[in-house]
Amino acid sequence: MISNKITLRILKEQDYTSNYLKWFSDPEVVRYSQNRFKTFSKIGQLEYIRSFLEDDKKFLYGIFFKENHIGNIELNEIDNQKLTANITYVIGEREYWGKGIASYCINQILKKAKIEFALKKICAGCASKNIASIKVLKKNGFEVEMIKKGFFNYDNEKMDCIIFKKLV
Numbered sequence: 001m002i003s004n005k006i007t008l009r010i011l012k013e014q015d016y017t018s019n020y021l022k023w024f025s026d027p028e029v030v031r032y033s034q035n036r037f038k039t040f041s042k043i044g045q046l047e048y049i050r051s052f053l054e055d056d057k058k059f060l061y062g063i064f065f066k067e068n069h070i071g072n073i074e075l076n077e078i079d080n081q082k083l084t085a086n087i088t089y090v091i092g093e094r095e096y097w098g099k100g101i102a103s104y105c106i107n108q109i110l111k112k113a114k115i116e117f118a119l120k121k122i123c124a125g126c127a128s129k130n131i132a133s134i135k136v137l138k139k140n141g142f143e144v145e146m147i148k149k150g151f152f153n154y155d156n157e158k159m160d161c162i163i164f165k166k167l168v
Helices: 018-023 042-053 101-115 131-139
Strands: 006-010 059-065 068-079 084-091 121-127 143-154 157-167
Touching: 006 101, 018 042, 018 068, 042 059, 059 101, 068 101, 084 101, 101 121, 101 131, 121 131, 121 143, 131 157
Parallel strands: 084 121
Antiparallel strands: 006 059, 059 068, 068 084, 121 157, 143 157
16 A cells, blocks of 8 residues: 555755756646746745745645655645635656545645644635546545636636635
């Protein structure tokens, strides 16, 4: 079982590798992400990691297969009054796609959200053509909360943004 080889832990600056930077220049990895319109650098990624270490409303977890950093999952926009947060995630190493890793990591983050943060509702958004992300969210019990029509413009094609929710 692959899940016994997966570790989630707070990402630190020393976890940065050039592979981490390569993910965001891979058109397939960022295909349905707003990251496709950004430019990334080592300095920028290290600042990004640091920004999570200095903020108690967002947490960046590295997804590690054995010792290899293969992706990230964020618990962000934590609202301690409404007891809500959002998640975003990426499996940057394509060789690990389709193996259930994203689903497993979302499940683990949902447990953290409930137990460690006492949150009641988690949201996640994705492009309407991001079938893999839709499947992984539904597999974890997320339901469609709303659809933002024509929210994204990818390669001159309008796509909806589907906002999912899960009560935890």
